[in-house]
Amino acid sequence: MLIYNRSGWLLAAGTLLCLLANPNVHALENNAELTAKLELLQQQLELQQQQINDLKRLLEQTQTQAVETDAKVEAVADVIESSPAQQAGPLKTTVGGYGELHYNNLSATDPDRDVEAIDFHRFVLFFGHEFNDKTRFYSELELEHSFIADSGGDTPGEVELEQAFLEFDLKPGLYSRAGLFLIPVGLINETHEPPSFYGVERNDVENIIVPSTWWEAGAAINGRMGSDWNWDLAFTSGLQMPTTGSNAFRVRSGRQKVAKALASDGAITGRLRYLGIEGLLAAVTLQYQFDPSQAANDGLDDGTLLEAHVDYRLGSFGIRALYARWDFSGEAVEAAGADKQTGWYLEPSYRLNEQFGFYTRYEDVEAARRSDQFDQWEVGMNWWPARNVVLKFDYRSRSHNLDSERGRDFNGIDLGVGYNF
Amino acid sequence: MLTLTICWSAPAAAESVYETRNEFVNRAFSNSPPETSVIWLTGERKMNVSRLLGHDYSSLRLRYWCQAGRSAWILEEIGKDLPITVGVIVDNSQIKSLRVLTYRENRGGEVVVPAFTDQFNGVRLDANGDLNATINGISGATLSVHALTRLGAIALLLHGDTGCEDGP
Numbered sequence: 001m002l003i004y005n006r007s008g009w010l011l012a013a014g015t016l017l018c019l020l021a022n023p024n025v026h027a028l029e030n031n032a033e034l035t036a037k038l039e040l041l042q043q044q045l046e047l048q049q050q051q052i053n054d055l056k057r058l059l060e061q062t063q064t065q066a067v068e069t070d071a072k073v074e075a076v077a078d079v080i081e082s083s084p085a086q087q088a089g090p091l092k093t094t095v096g097g098y099g100e101l102h103y104n105n106l107s108a109t110d111p112d113r114d115v116e117a118i119d120f121h122r123f124v125l126f127f128g129h130e131f132n133d134k135t136r137f138y139s140e141l142e143l144e145h146s147f148i149a150d151s152g153g154d155t156p157g158e159v160e161l162e163q164a165f166l167e168f169d170l171k172p173g174l175y176s177r178a179g180l181f182l183i184p185v186g187l188i189n190e191t192h193e194p195p196s197f198y199g200v201e202r203n204d205v206e207n208i209i210v211p212s213t214w215w216e217a218g219a220a221i222n223g224r225m226g227s228d229w230n231w232d233l234a235f236t237s238g239l240q241m242p243t244t245g246s247n248a249f250r251v252r253s254g255r256q257k258v259a260k261a262l263a264s265d266g267a268i269t270g271r272l273r274y275l276g277i278e279g280l281l282a283a284v285t286l287q288y289q290f291d292p293s294q295a296a297n298d299g300l301d302d303g304t305l306l307e308a309h310v311d312y313r314l315g316s317f318g319i320r321a322l323y324a325r326w327d328f329s330g331e332a333v334e335a336a337g338a339d340k341q342t343g344w345y346l347e348p349s350y351r352l353n354e355q356f357g358f359y360t361r362y363e364d365v366e367a368a369r370r371s372d373q374f375d376q377w378e379v380g381m382n383w384w385p386a387r388n389v390v391l392k393f394d395y396r397s398r399s400h401n402l403d404s405e406r407g408r409d410f411n412g413i414d415l416g417v418g419y420n421f
Numbered sequence: 422m423l424t425l426t427i428c429w430s431a432p433a434a435a436e437s438v439y440e441t442r443n444e445f446v447n448r449a450f451s452n453s454p455p456e457t458s459v460i461w462l463t464g465e466r467k468m469n470v471s472r473l474l475g476h477d478y479s480s481l482r483l484r485y486w487c488q489a490g491r492s493a494w495i496l497e498e499i500g501k502d503l504p505i506t507v508g509v510i511v512d513n514s515q516i517k518s519l520r521v522l523t524y525r526e527n528r529g530g531e532v533v534v535p536a537f538t539d540q541f542n543g544v545r546l547d548a549n550g551d552l553n554a555t556i557n558g559i560s561g562a563t564l565s566v567h568a569l570t571r572l573g574a575i576a577l578l579l580h581g582d583t584g585c586e587d588g589p
Binding site for chain 1: 482531561
């Protein structure tokens with residue numbers, strides 16, 4: 001009833017104001033809110049905890065599945081890697097090859113002897129087959145100068161079987177071979193893929209004196225002594241050098257190429273190689289020919305070849321040096337002044353990087369034919385745009401020893417493209 | 422008369438084994454080798470390995486050993502026709518040792534001599550991911566030299582991928 005008169009209003013208002021201003025009243029309200037809020041938070045926490053627990057269970061399940069998946073993948077990899085296709089390893093039959101195209105532009109003192117020619121000099125295929133872990137076959141078939149006509153035709157091409165042998169592993173570090181194989185001599189006789197040497201044409205010392213590429217038929221053994229020494233011993237067919245005519249006592253003309261070759265007098269070849277110094281390969285070959293003409297009483301009785309070389313590489317610099325010498329006995333060969341035939345060359349080189357290399361070479365040849373007695377300077381470069389591919393350029397200048405051969409002196413350039421695989 | 426003499430002994434293992442896998446791993450870790458780990462050649466790692474080799478590696482995964490920042494790898498690559506097995510020890514991101522474990526071919530075996538393989542000691546990868554040193558080749562063994570050079574680079578690459586450098 002107090003609220004129905006002015007003083008009652010005032011009293012009620014004042015009371016209300018007092019109540020509102022009274023902290024205890026606010027406290028009561030805040031407590032309620034807080035409690036409500038706490039309860040809400042509690043509910044949210046419980047919900048989140050539930051979610052965390054669910055996630056933990058999910059994570060554990062995922063980890064278990066991951067471990068199981070890992071195990072399955074490893075098992076699949078085991079099966080794949082142990083499958084016959086994988087276990088077969090490298091192919092049993094392999095194919096390889098090399099080839100080279102040459103362009104020669106040489107100006108001779110006698111213009112009639114100028115050379116301006118382009119020639120696919122060699123197209124070579126290798127075929128190999130592994131019969132088992134210890135026995136394999138290796139062969140090299142070569143087509144030279146692109147084209148061979150029917151018999152009687154006058155074309156420069158040749159087809160040659162340069163290697164065809166069986167190789168047997170006797171024990172670790174000891175091997176034998178039987179068949180047609182390259183004589184273990186020189187730097188390029190066994191390794192002559194175009195990207196492996198400088199110069200468009202192979203060096204004349206090994207070409208004329210050794211004479212590369214030189215193969216015979218027979219049997220050989222090669223092995224290792226310790227970690228630094230390799231050795232070879234070969235028993236093979238021999239040379240059949242002419243003793244008359246324009247090619248008399250010319251070693252290169254004595255290669256029978258195992259083509260219905262005479263085998264009355266063979267040869268023994270031994271080689272020793274040293275690799276005990278970083279970057280250095282040093283080797284010496286000694287060969288004895290029982291009768292290099294395969295004919296008795298013709299004035300050419302026997303012959304001995306001594307060949308030695310080094311190949312040294314130190315960083316970007318390299319140097320090759322080779323000396324080869326034939327000593328023949330017999331009245332006719334001595335009378336012809338062809339009983340001693342020698343050759344040597346020196347080839348420093350600089351490998352700028354993986355793509356480019358530069359070289360120079362000096363060679364001296366003193367062989368049987370008058371035209372094979374000369375010295376020659378050569379300078380050039382190789383460009384390897386890709387592994388096992390090479391483009392070559394060189395400049396050559398040749399001077400013959402004998403006045404009668406000066407017309408053959410020349411200088412000029414060569415360009416070459418080569419590959420191997 | 423041409424006389425041929427061929428010497429035979431009882432055929433044994435075809436390849437020349439210079440160090441067995443167990444011998445290599447024991448040598449790498451002083452006869453206390455760690456457990457074998459596996460690294461998968463997938464994704465970018467596979468691409469990097471293929472770039473170094475010039476072709477895909479012959480396995481899906483590689484087993485290796487890692488302890489105290491050192492890793493040991495047994496890798497294979499074809500030389501001329503047959504695979505060469507090589508053991509590489511990497512320490513402090515450089516090759517500690519590279520050795521031919523098994524050589525199967527008749528030619529090119531000059532690469533097994535320490536005078537050649539010692540060249541890899543201390544070699545690292547450069548910024549281009551290639552070896553930071555020139556490996557002097559050997560006449561007549563070019564393909565084998567290339568194979569070992571590529572395997573050395575792969576071991577360094579994979580050592581970095583495994584995190585082995587940061588501890589076991």
